[in-house]
Amino acid sequence: MGLDDDIAILATAPVFELFERDALRLLSFAGERRHLDEGELLFSRGEPSDGGYVVMAGTLALIPRRPGEEPVKVSRSGLIGRNALFRQVERPADARATEPSEVMRVTPSVMSRVLREFPDVAAAIHGGMAEELLDLVRGLSGVQERLTRLSPRKR
Template identity: 80%
Template sequence: MGLDDDIAILAAAPVFELFERDALRLLSFAGDRRLLGEGELLFARGEPSDGGYVVMSGTIELIPFRADSAADAAPVTVSRSGVIGRNALFRSVARPADARAREASEVMRVTPSVMSRVLREFPDAAAAIHGGMSEELLDLVRGLSGVRERLVGLAPRKR
């Protein structure tokens, strides 16, 4: 895979889609590559994160744990240009799921220190991420407010 291919994959990835070409080039050079064979574990649930991953090729399956049941939740598949561990791009967190290659795959790890460097060198990218995450949080709050209103409407009225 060449640099132009890497940049195209990164440009299609959530979080990175608003980055300018030079920022994507820096990510491509600074990111750590890892090849995974079919069935190989990328990381296990509960491990501390060491960065987020962009799927460069292949498919990674995430098997999350459901706290309300002894069974695992339905697996989620992430393919080319998908981001695994978005929060782990910015800080260390416990991995909430097992991640395993469904087929031969390649991922690029982006550590918080690399992400911090890119955001310092490209402040427009930092502003774009901040704006996007702010909108997501506002959407979450709006959604939770709607749930609250419905739950309050279901509560028996005091007499």
């Protein structure tokens, strides 16, 4: 894959779709590539994160904690570990390649460097994440209202 291909894949990945081309170019050079064979484990549940991953080719399955739940499939331009782009977190699931795959790891230090060099991108990410949090709060408030209506009144 060439630089233009990498940039095209990154440009459609969650979070990175907010990046301008020069920021994507820097990310492409600074990100670490890893090839995975079919069945190979990228990381295990409970491990501390070492960054987020963009799927550049192939498909990975995120195996849920609860037995019987279907794995979540992540393919080209998918992002695994958005929070891990910004800080170390515990991995909530196993990630395993379901076919020969390639991922790009973006560490928090690389992400920090890109955001320092491209403050407009940092502002766009901040705005997008703030809006997501507001949507979550609105949704939770709606759930609280419905639960309040369902619960018997105290006398």
